[in-house]
Amino acid sequence: MTSVLIVDDEPMLREELQESLELEDFEVTPAESVDSALALCQSGSFDIVITDLKMPKRGGLELIAELKGRNYPARFFVVSGHGAESNREEALSLGATACFAKPLDVDDLIDVINADA
Template sequence: MTNVLIVDDEPLLREELQESLELEDFDVSTAESVPDALQKLEGAAFDAVVTDLKMPKMGGLELIRHLNQINYQGIVVVVSGHGAESSREEAIALGAAACFSKPLDIDDLIEVIGERA
């Protein structure tokens, strides 16, 4: 079973993504912030991390940089409600498998995770 960590500061989006992915037989955990995600990453192995780009204090780019430092071997998918193309390009340059805009098409997310994880 594919283990996915969803990192987003929006509770409704976290819940929606979790429910949608669980319906597709993914094992899903959630984190409301990058520090919360880093703590969860210490205690479990995740095949994929789905992260918001912009969050208070630390965002998705900082999370990707940390994942690179610890040689994370899973895939990273970035989801953003903000149109900053330069941030999306930076996320891809840092190793993100994909960068999607909100509102997210869950089928696109499932396809990327299923192909790579």
């Protein structure tokens, strides 16, 4: 079973995404911040990390950069409610597989995850 870590400071989005992915037979773990995500990544391994771009304190770019620096073997997907194209480009250059705008179309995300598998 594919394990997914969802990192987003918005509880409603985390829950919606978790429910949708679990219906598709993904094993999902939610995290509300970069710090909690990093702690979870130290204690376990995830195949996929889905992260919000902008969060309080630290954002998705920092999470990707830190995990890539550790050679963490996950695929990274970024979700952004902010239209900054440069941030999306930076996420892709750091190693994100794809970036999605909010409001998130979960079916599109699942399609891209499955196509990239």
